[in-house]
Amino acid sequence: MEPISNCTEAVTSVFVKLLQNETKNGHLDQFVKGLGRMFYIIDPSDTTFKDQVPNFYRNAWPYFLLFILIENLVLYLDKKPTFRLNDGLTSLSHGLVQECGRLIFRGAESYAYVYLYENFRIVELRWDQASTWYLAAVGVDFCYYWVHRACHEVHILWAQHQVHHSSEEFNLAVGLRQSLLQGWCGFIFYLPLAFAIPPTHFLTHQQFNLLYQFWIHTKAVKTLGPLEFFFNTPQHHRVHHGANIWCLDKNYGGVLIIWDRIFGTFAEERKNEEIVYGLVFNQPSFNILHLQTFYTAYVLQRFREMNCWRHKLAAIFYGPSWQPGRPRLGVDEDKFKVVPRQKYDVKLPLWCNIYLLVHFCIVVYGFQELASRHLVLNPVTVLAFVIYIIASLTSIGLLFDNAPYACIMELFRCMVLVTALQKLEFKDVDNGVLVGCEALFVLSGLFWLLQSVKVLQIKEI
Ligand SMILES: [Zn+2]
Ligand SMILES: [Zn+2]
Numbered sequence: 001m002e003p004i005s006n007c008t009e010a011v012t013s014v015f016v017k018l019l020q021n022e023t024k025n026g027h028l029d030q031f032v033k034g035l036g037r038m039f040y041i042i043d044p045s046d047t048t049f050k051d052q053v054p055n056f057y058r059n060a061w062p063y064f065l066l067f068i069l070i071e072n073l074v075l076y077l078d079k080k081p082t083f084r085l086n087d088g089l090t091s092l093s094h095g096l097v098q099e100c101g102r103l104i105f106r107g108a109e110s111y112a113y114v115y116l117y118e119n120f121r122i123v124e125l126r127w128d129q130a131s132t133w134y135l136a137a138v139g140v141d142f143c144y145y146w147v148h149r150a151c152h153e154v155h156i157l158w159a160q161h162q163v164h165h166s167s168e169e170f171n172l173a174v175g176l177r178q179s180l181l182q183g184w185c186g187f188i189f190y191l192p193l194a195f196a197i198p199p200t201h202f203l204t205h206q207q208f209n210l211l212y213q214f215w216i217h218t219k220a221v222k223t224l225g226p227l228e229f230f231f232n233t234p235q236h237h238r239v240h241h242g243a244n245i246w247c248l249d250k251n252y253g254g255v256l257i258i259w260d261r262i263f264g265t266f267a268e269e270r271k272n273e274e275i276v277y278g279l280v281f282n283q284p285s286f287n288i289l290h291l292q293t294f295y296t297a298y299v300l301q302r303f304r305e306m307n308c309w310r311h312k313l314a315a316i317f318y319g320p321s322w323q324p325g326r327p328r329l330g331v332d333e334d335k336f337k338v339v340p341r342q343k344y345d346v347k348l349p350l351w352c353n354i355y356l357l358v359h360f361c362i363v364v365y366g367f368q369e370l371a372s373r374h375l376v377l378n379p380v381t382v383l384a385f386v387i388y389i390i391a392s393l394t395s396i397g398l399l400f401d402n403a404p405y406a407c408i409m410e411l412f413r414c415m416v417l418v419t420a421l422q423k424l425e426f427k428d429v430d431n432g433v434l435v436g437c438e439a440l441f442v443l444s445g446l447f448w449l450l451q452s453v454k455v456l457q458i459k460e461i
Pocket of ligand 2: 164174175217237241
């Protein structure tokens with residue numbers, strides 16, 4: 001019993017300290033509002049904007065981490081399996097990759113929406129009226145249902161969305177596992193809203209819709225009673241992430257589950273059937289670059305394999321299970337029957353996991369620095385930093401896989417980092433941090449040099 005109570009005390013004291021800090025700084029109100037936004041419990045008058053929309057999603061990362069901590073505490077107390085470092089950091093890495101995409105694209109996928117609204121809107125809804133806020137909330141959620149459904153029913157869109165389904169776990173971190181190009185998959189589906197809903201409302205609710213979808217990725221919440229009828233909940237979303245045949249193409253809703261009930265895609269969780277999470281054909285990899293891209297390569301391969309143009313187009317735009325001579329979404333007889341299976345895992349020594357966790361935290365720190373100043377940097381510099389972040393996360397994933405050339409890639413990454421820290425000027429960054437990072441990367445580089453020439457080797461356990 002003792003470790004459990006110690007753990008509870010530690011987490012409670014962190015939570016209490018956080019609250020005390022927020023109260024002292026007069027930020028308790030902000031904290032509670034931020035918490036409310038995670039569940040779409042929001043005062044419209046607080047979140048109605050004429051011109052600029054705050055970045056609610058990026059500002060929610062502390063809540064994401066706090067929720068992940070609480071989820072693991074609940075699972076631990078319940079004696080259920082908790083966060084696996086390799087799978088969990090892979091999920092968080094995909095979340096960072098998506099944030100990197102946002103820094104590069106700078107909301108360009110929404111330009112068509114703004115253009116349509118400014119030139120072709122057919123009604124003039126007042127931006128400062130609560131009814132516009134509510135209409136936008138429902139409108140965005142309705143369109144999200146169709147975006148999400150298309151992402152499962154159109155092969156080339158699934159090539160991106162499958163990233164979100166690529167974990168064999170079902171936990172809050174999976175809620176952050178997204179494709180770099182996910183935003184581009186859906187923008188067309190939201191365009192009908194541009195004939196009425198002001199862009200600021202659209203951008204605000206798109207973020208709230210996404211924030212709501214974070215907390216439904218958990219096994220820690222069993223059922224929410226009558227709320228299950230109207231809202232998308234952990235119970236409904238568990239079905240959506242299942243690879244079992246009865247789970248496929250079900251429960252697409254974002255906030256409301258009623259769209260699935262109306263359009264015939266709803267499935268109830270089955271009490272006596274274990275849900276197998278992940279892709280039907282699981283990828284044994286923690287390499288984020290591979291997980292982000294392998295399916296697009298597969299779609300192109302399918303395109304080349306078809307011998308007439310009708311089939312080639314079908315290979316791109318029909319469902320992932322489509323076969324020539326079959327209906328658009330394929331038939332169940334052709335689908336692979338997934339049964340409970342062993343999860344992909346590579347057991348590394350403790351020191352290696354600590355190394356990877358520390359370097360992951362440094363990448364997160366680097367991302368934060370980039371995100372806070374990307375608007376004043378030139379686009380080439382932003383792109384270079386983004387490439388560094390994606391390469392670093394890929395290297396971390398390869399080490400989690402214990403892939404044959406991972407240590408050489410990590411050595412190369414450390415050398416590039418040391419060179420960059422010496423040659424580039426990092427204004428506004430604390431000198432102590434820079435020196436500390438340089439020393440860590442020099443030591444890490446030396447270590448991986450010894451690994452690369454086989455003086456040392458990682459032994460899986
Ligand atoms: Zn999905
Ligand atoms: Zn999901």
